[in-house]
Amino acid sequence: MKILILGAGKMGSFFCDLLSFDHDVAIYDRDPGRLRFTYNCRRFSDIEETADFDPDMVLNAATVKYTLDAFRLVLPYIRPDAMLSDIASVKTGLPEFYAEAGHPFVSTHPMFGPTFASLSNLADENAIVISEGSPEGIDFFDKLYGRLGLHIEHYTFAGHDRTIAYSLSIPFASSLVFGSAMKHQPAPGTTFKRHMAIAKGLMGEDDYLLSEILFNPNTAEQLQNISDALAELRSIIERRDSDAMKAFLDKVRANIAAPAL
Numbered sequence: 001m002k003i004l005i006l007g008a009g010k011m012g013s014f015f016c017d018l019l020s021f022d023h024d025v026a027i028y029d030r031d032p033g034r035l036r037f038t039y040n041c042r043r044f045s046d047i048e049e050t051a052d053f054d055p056d057m058v059l060n061a062a063t064v065k066y067t068l069d070a071f072r073l074v075l076p077y078i079r080p081d082a083m084l085s086d087i088a089s090v091k092t093g094l095p096e097f098y099a100e101a102g103h104p105f106v107s108t109h110p111m112f113g114p115t116f117a118s119l120s121n122l123a124d125e126n127a128i129v130i131s132e133g134s135p136e137g138i139d140f141f142d143k144l145y146g147r148l149g150l151h152i153e154h155y156t157f158a159g160h161d162r163t164i165a166y167s168l169s170i171p172f173a174s175s176l177v178f179g180s181a182m183k184h185q186p187a188p189g190t191t192f193k194r195h196m197a198i199a200k201g202l203m204g205e206d207d208y209l210l211s212e213i214l215f216n217p218n219t220a221e222q223l224q225n226i227s228d229a230l231a232e233l234r235s236i237i238e239r240r241d242s243d244a245m246k247a248f249l250d251k252v253r254a255n256i257a258a259p260a261l
Helices: 009-021 034-037 049-053 064-076 096-102 135-147 157-181 190-203 207-214 219-239 240-255
Strands: 002-006 024-028 040-044 057-060 085-086 107-111 126-130 151-155
Touching: 002 009, 002 064, 009 024, 009 096, 009 151, 034 049, 040 049, 040 157, 049 064, 057 064, 057 107, 064 085, 064 096, 064 157, 085 096, 096 107, 107 135, 107 157, 126 135, 126 157, 151 219, 157 190, 157 219, 219 240
Parallel strands: 002 024, 002 057, 024 040, 057 085, 085 107, 126 151
Antiparallel strands: 107 126
């Protein structure tokens, strides 16, 4: 299969390495300097080169802010039956775009990234494949992610957004609250240092990506859950209620012991 990858960032380069030994892969980036870190593929710095390459699939690995722009840039240079695919963590606007574009499509979300995951060892990581896409595209990514040992879940676009509100918005918001309230410690403990490392990793992400994930329509409900839990914990502490604290801690232990939803 001929696959064009849009964007030579960390994830684009990762998919280029992953796919280039089994497929004819080309990668495009507006910044030619980023193409230096790709190999075993064709490297395009002019989108018009796409027409001669004639890809069967376009894998959009551009940053969330430019996902739709990247698709619109390449559409004039591909066949009507060329499959469009994205790996965006935020799916806002994509269902409408795919419906309008008229191409077969497949949308997935690798639930790992270069900030915290080791891209060379993904055995404990997860991926979401959107069930509303082309059966051929879904099968392609099911097999690809399966070879990586990823745990795969299939969701609709709406189901994906609900899941992301839970799995990303809660830890993102918790880390942001930690970072906004913390003070530097001259002798930090292990727990503090671990929280600090997570907060620093989060703040190394793109501001637009963080904002779009938190602007998910389902986030407010999750934030209310955090607010309610903090209010309960504060009340227990102010009352110095040992029995209530024991019940609260038991509930937390039960929550973290339960399988992830």
